[in-house]
Amino acid sequence: AQSVTQLDSQVPVFEEAPVELRCNYSSSVSVYLFWYVQYPNQGLQLLLKYLSGSTLVKGINGFEAEFNKSQTSFHLRKPSVHISDTAEYFCAVSGPPSNNLFFGTGTRLTVIP
Amino acid sequence: DAGVTQSPTHLIKTRGQQVTLRCSPISGHKSVSWYQQVLGQGPQFIFQYYEKEERGRGNFPDRFSARQFPNYSSELNVNALLLGDSALYLCASSLMGREVGETQYFGPGTRLLVL
Numbered sequence: 001a002q003s004v005t006q007l008d009s010q011v012p013v014f015e016e017a018p019v020e021l022r023c024n025y026s027s028s029v030s031v032y033l034f035w036y037v038q039y040p041n042q043g044l045q046l047l048l049k050y051l052s053g054s055t056l057v058k059g060i061n062g063f064e065a066e067f068n069k070s071q072t073s074f075h076l077r078k079p080s081v082h083i084s085d086t087a088e089y090f091c092a093v094s095g096p097p098s099n100n101l102f103f104g105t106g107t108r109l110t111v112i113p
Numbered sequence: 114d115a116g117v118t119q120s121p122t123h124l125i126k127t128r129g130q131q132v133t134l135r136c137s138p139i140s141g142h143k144s145v146s147w148y149q150q151v152l153g154q155g156p157q158f159i160f161q162y163y164e165k166e167e168r169g170r171g172n173f174p175d176r177f178s179a180r181q182f183p184n185y186s187s188e189l190n191v192n193a194l195l196l197g198d199s200a201l202y203l204c205a206s207s208l209m210g211r212e213v214g215e216t217q218y219f220g221p222g223t224r225l226l227v228l
Contacts, residue, residue, distance in 0.1 A: 032214035043203055043219035044156070051214040090155050098169055099207055099215040100146060103155030
């Protein structure tokens with residue numbers, strides 16, 4: 001069984017500052033990891049995903065994440081945030097035999113002007 | 114191209130009633146999944162359908178059912194509504210739904226309020 005833990009429920013950060021949103025996973029099989037963003041009153045949009053290969057994954061809107069197998073982590077980073085990055089961010093995992101997603105509880109990123 | 118569409122956008126029901134939510138996948142996608150997102154929580158997997166057959170089911174009671182039509186659209190039905198069923202119901206589509214790591218594309222959701 002797969003599961004995901006997002007360690008921070010809320011992260012406030014000033015505009016143009018860097019940010020890291022933390023995610024740890026648990027799985028007994030090979031895992032595939034995802035970050036989705038949810039803007040207010042909207043569905044989920046894929047930011048990036050890790051399937052295999054390079055452990056540093058680049059996504060949309062300047063976000064990137066690093067897969068760390070030894071620490072079972074997949075933290076999301078952005079070097080300089082904008083007001084428009086204010087949203088809820090979800091880490092998710094999937095594994096065989098399907099592409100169903102198991103989500104964490106989310107981290108609300110608030111960018112302060 | 115249109116993304117995943119869901120209807121209605123909002124719905125208010127009373128306890129004990131039944132509700133049907135609808136989803137149209139991205140053109141060419143054959144798999145549809147349903148998720149429930151309770152306020153303040155991450156989405157939870159309910160069902161996955163591929164080619165009109167159920168391929169996966171999450172830990173939800175039998176009051177929840179779904180089906181997929183020949184055009185790959187899908188309906189989620191919830192009977193005997195409880196207050197705890199109040200949530201945002203998300204539909205996601207993917208090409209085949211059986212390739213691990215295949216991206217799921219989400220619709221805007223249907224917000225259900227049970228009074």
